[in-house]
Amino acid sequence: MNPEPVAGARPATPSPIELIRNGIFAENPVFKLALSLCPAVAVTTTVLNGLIMGVAVLAVQVLSSVTVAIAKDLIHPKVRIPVYTIIIAVWVSAIDMVMAAFAPALYAQVGLYIKLIVAFAIIISRLEVFASRHPVWPSFWDGFGMGLGFLLALLAIGVVRELLGAGSIAGVSIVPFKPLLFFALPAGGFFTIALLMALFNAIELRRSGGRMHSSMESGHGH
């Protein structure tokens, strides 16, 4: 796969599959871009919490991308950031209300974090980088890919934390005891992400033969 997929530099609009793969791997919001980390630790105590959060982010991302792609000619460039923010805030509030109505038990656990989706840098940056320059359908797929990457990352963290912390996955008990309750705590969340990120990096190191994506380097002379 192209090691540095760059959205704006492609000569033609990428295909849906490419966009989705981009969102999951090369530009995975949580593990690669390290954006929108707040919920990644907070809601992944169980798989279901991570699922509902991931679905919410996916929905907001897709809806916002499509809205911006449709309305991009109506948005004045000087105020595009505030307008993007308004669009995102509207969709977040709408998704928040819908979830509160249809899944109240799960929503109660993550309610505050769903409202905070509006502060995610990932969503607004996708709007700026992609949706404002591409037509509706590619924007849809880009948003979908990013959202899917986010959802899968949350699910991965959630599986590790729930399995180790509570001995179950999505409420289904796998082992009858709690192996390492530590992983259900915030500290455990941080460690889980550290390990998964390192795993991601290790895989990429091996695939690219020692060249790592520069955003992850600590900057030795700094």
Added chain:
Amino acid sequence: MKWDLREVLRITVSMTVACVLGAVVLGGVYVGTERYRVTADRTRERAAIQDMLDLPADATMLEVRQYLAVAERQVRYRVATMGSGAEGPATELAFSLDGELLRLGPVTGPVPPADEPLGRVWVASQAGQALGFVIEGESRGYKNRIRFFVALSPALEVKGVRVVQHEEDPGLGAEIATPWFQAQFVGRTAAEVSRLDVTRDPMPEDWYAAVVALSTRGESPEYTRLLARERTLPIHAVTGATISSRALTRGVRTTVDHFARRWALIAPHLGGHS
């Protein structure tokens, strides 16, 4: 960056349009989901009450909403038969703070906004026979508030406790919502509950087994036998979640105590409703 008036105007207009559009969209979503949420909530509550009291299908239910009218120094109760759709006609009882009945008659208007809600109670009965009560309560937990239902038998013994909403940590505070923790309350009288405390001592093995058996099978002769020994002893806290355990116990204690005393006041006046 040079700005000219027309451009500024254009920007202002477009931003205002965006905001207004957004607010309208949200208003629409709110209206739609709110209606659904209210009916979904009521259905869920009814199902929980049915389950906790093990009610037959043709049981009637009264809903008693309690309010505190601070300025007028009254406690008011609105009683209505809980139908599957809208409520039936509601009766209002007003008591002074000393327990004197001030008013008993049909409800004349909506609840004044200054009245503080004190929670709801559901009274289940069938053919004039009381089947039990379910009281909703709330207390402050480790993270945020914990909402729960307490089910009482007609003789005011605990039939069950169910945590309806909480934000406690999974694996720790969230364990108070597990059936086995909640089963510890079952069978205690109102008097015993009003003195209920929490201990961090480990649970005796046989008591734990009995409690789990009760919560999974719905009944357990072991539980009934050991209850005689355990009923005056405190609730055993969840390891690592003392605050949450105490919060729920304190909430149940306060809720049952308050209900028992208020029910003694209003029960004689509700004869016409069973």
Added chain:
Amino acid sequence: MATDPKQAQTSGCEGCALLSGSPPADCSSGGCTGAKPNEPAGGRGPLLMALALAALLTALLAGAAIMLLRAAGVAHADTVAPRIVTAHVAPPDAIALRFSVLPGDLSPSNFRITPADAPDLPIPIVAVEPGEGGRVQVRVGASLSRQEGYRVSVRDPALDWEVRPSQWSVLLGIFLASALIQNFVFTRYLGLCIFFGVSKRRDTSLGMGVTFTAVMVLNGMVAWAIDTFVLRPLDLGFLQVLVFIGTVAFMVQFLDTMLRKTHASLHQRFGLYLMLITTNCIILAVPLLNAQAASGPLESFMLAIGSGLGFALALFLMSCARERAELARVPRPFQGLPIAFALAGLFALAFMGFSGLDFFR
């Protein structure tokens, strides 16, 4: 190295670069470091300090005024000598009253004690024990808590008093809770993007911490005012998110413009942080939490300043640790963010020690 601006755009600090308008080259070294490398460390920000102080003083003055008014109001309408001078809970099961002159009738039937939220349910009184200097201990048959409110009334002479946990203890409790016990970074896991981006060096951490606290307090109070006086009375709760992000954006923009006009060097130093604040979860979480709890102005202020200082503390601690980590031999896959997360995990573990901290029980 990101010499290609387009590549840098897709690197980790896309959002930061976008919102701050800084050149993409600043993002090349793995996160928003904030100040440029050869920027002199240290230096005060007098204007920002002044802003923060002004906010603090205004809030304190307002709070004092409110409390005075409240105290005056609580001095009850129908007091006839003797009157109650003060009352407080004496755990585990008594309330200590102090009268100006002892009432004639000290029998239990002359007194009535009820929980504040259930004034129709009096707590049974076991004994009334008079003491010196107008003091009376009323012992009850239940356990009382200093965290709860109670209402004490005397029948003859007709007196009323509300025993409440002291305002300052409540406020201090909120402050400690938001700064330490439920630290927004280590316990509630909010504000992580900015946290990991900025905590690489001590001076940038301090800069961000200061800016953040100031903006947090101002924004928290503005958001509280809007919620209390506009959203709640008109039942527009569903517009909360939209309105709060609006106030944040507006506040940040306003401060940015003001700084740029008045103090250009300060703007160069703190400007980037200001922009980053817009995407910080905490700045939105505090108004939401205040709205959820329907807090008063003082409680909201305490939550805002507590969270700001807690965030600053977390940043500072993290930056100290990360500066050390840069000198350590970290395995390749762990370099950069993963080791930072592991450090944060260790801090979170340490902060767990604060849970259950309670001075006032």
